[in-house]
Amino acid sequence: MNPAFQALLVIAVGVGGCVGYFYLSNLFLDKVLFPARGPQAGRNINRANAVRPWLFLFPALALLCLYLAYPVFATFWLSLHGKDGSFVGTGNYTAMFQEPKFGESLRNNMLWLVVVPAAATGFGLLAAQLTDRIKWGNIAKSLIFMPMAISFVGASVIFKLVYDSRDAAVAQIGLLNALWLKFEGGIWSVLFLRVLPAVLVGGLLLAVLWGGWLLLRPVLDARRQEKPLIKAARVLGGLVALVIAFELGVWLLGVFTNVLPYGRPQAWLQIPFWNSFFLMAVLIWIQTGFAMVILSAALRGVPEDTIEAAILDGANPFQIFFKVKVPQIMGTIVVVWTTITITVLKVFDIVLAMTNGQWETQVLANYMYDKLFRSLDWGMGSAAAMVIMALVTPILIWNVWNARKEMR
Amino acid sequence: MDNIAGKKPALLWAVHISVVALVLLWVVPTFGLLVSSFRTGDQIVSSGWWQALTTQETQQAAVRIAGTEAEKDGAFVIEGNLFPAKGVEISHWGTSSREPEAFAPGETAPLNDGMTLTVQADGAFVLTSPVTTKDMRLPRVFSTASSPPEFTTRNYTNVISSPLAGQSIGQAFINTLTVSIPATIIPILVAAFAAYALAWMEFPGRALLVAFVVGLLVVPLQLALIPLLQFHNWIGIGKGYLGIWMAHTGFGLPLAIYLLRNYMVGLPRDIIENAKVDGATDFQIFVKIILPLSFPALASFAIFQFLWTWNDLLVALVFLGTGNDQQVLTGNLVNLMGSRGGDWEILSASAFVSIAVPLVVFFSMQRFLVRGLLAGSVK
Structure with missing residues (x-):
């Protein structure tokens, strides 16, 4: 069967199935299981209303549990098993921590975790503040926001051309080397x-x-x-x-x-340590637009009167920005920062496409992919995945904590 | 607050210049690849894309004269073209590596043994010799060609129709559509019902469920790869479209529920209560009131999910087969980067085919995207 036709069929079956499920299950509940008539009508209506939320929730909850909650435990279980399926306890973890490539990934990830959220949030704040003040700010914003739509792989191709390096005897086609040779x-x-x-x-x-x-x-x-x-x-x-x-x-x-x-063209992606920064530049380039959009909305939400009061007190634009506006949007800055942090932890495509972890650029997500699908060592790969999970957990707890606070 | 900058023209100028610099920094890389995708392969490697509009003078590889000789008026003559395949404009030429630019096109160079050589601008040459040139080592010609700016759409027609990394980009394009459209539509429906229940229905454990969804928002999908692959194999769907649709649905649900719930909670309570008083069931309220009113939130999630599924590489690598009929654009691009890493005319055109659709979606529906981002993050 042609996949495109199959896709149409799936859309029809999926949409029809969803609507049918919700419609029929409600009908069944109201007409057959707890009919709102007869001697027990009142009790039946209450019962039906108690069951109904679960009818609405059931498909979503089932998918969430199966596709996100269960794998956390299954991966943990797998990480305790060796390549041949035997139980090895924490063996995978100890073996992994002794592997130099893992240490390298962890170090690089820490570097990514510090640099990318900081730079993207910083640039985003700068762009938000600057574009809010000029007439063509919206066009500028949409151009800076554009990389959000580009896939990590597409962005890797774009930046590979920027970083391209050729022999000194021929013309450079990479922008960075062409600029470099001017010095x-x-x-x-x-x-x-x-x-x-x-x-x-x-x-x-x-x-x-x-x-x-x-x-x-x-x-x-x-x-x-x-x-x-x-x-x-x-x-x-x-x-x-x-x-x-x-x-x-x-x-x-x-x-x-x-x-x-x-005077010597540089192979930017092969200079140990610094090449990680050239990879990070790609992610910063993508994420800045996201930070800018959210921070710009937050900046607009800063109450006018606080700013007017600051002006009356003789504050200069920099003082207004750093001492009046930034403290008031601190909450949003933290949210942007953590969201980008989560993205950084999952980053995989950029490293795979540009260096594939060579020249000391390995990161955890790509290390995990390497273990899972190239060495076919599911135990080690799962252990690496659990390390990523452990790094995400503080953010998870903080998010849940905030959500609970909001619900009250 | 705008007038603060307005009072100081110097500062306003600084703002304008900084924004121009930022925008350039953000646009130039993409623009470079776009320009490159319209240049011929030779042009891309001979000069940077920022020189695409200028005529390039490039030293050509030395060509040794070869050809069959003919006897004409008592002299032996070889005629031919230095560059039979390419259309080149020669600006200078020479016969020794020390003086590669000694002659202009059309001039005749005297050589050893009474031979003469004439090279025209298009590379056509005439070698005349008083004695037969058989068994002689014929001279080499060094030339500098000036290539005028040249743009072509052939890169695109090439990558779309011909198989490069196992399959053509055109096929990968269709595969990607096949993955992303159902993977966008299905989660919206499932999530909308759940979001309504979490927003407007009273039942024990609601707060706990919301917290559960918020927690799942940040669970890295890396964890799900192996267990789900095992699960898919166990229920017998293995690797394929059905699996990836379900995977994308599962991974997209937390964000969908979260976004939609946040939006639905903000809808006016009166409308819903009035409808209930009038005897509408929850199902009717949902379909006739909530869904139409939530259109902006539905649209913004749809854009997110579409961009995410279109741009995804990891899920496709894991849950789709490796066959040609199942490779998506991102996977194809990664393969090309590995196998044809230096062929920029192919890479750039392929990259633009793959980012064209998201860019169109992005620019046409930016407003919804921004609204969704704000609903998801600021609350």
């Missing part, structure tokens, strides 16, 4: 490749330090009473900020001291 060590090179990165990294360093200080300050303030759990979280956040700041300091030093290979 020869003169004044412009110093300006663009030393001063500009130094300003960016330095600014980021100060921002991280400032954020860490904001987190830590209430702990040092003896007058403030806070729960020990929140205190611990603040200290942990401060420490993370300190570590990142230290790393950024090392980079800042590197910006001035490293020797740049001018």
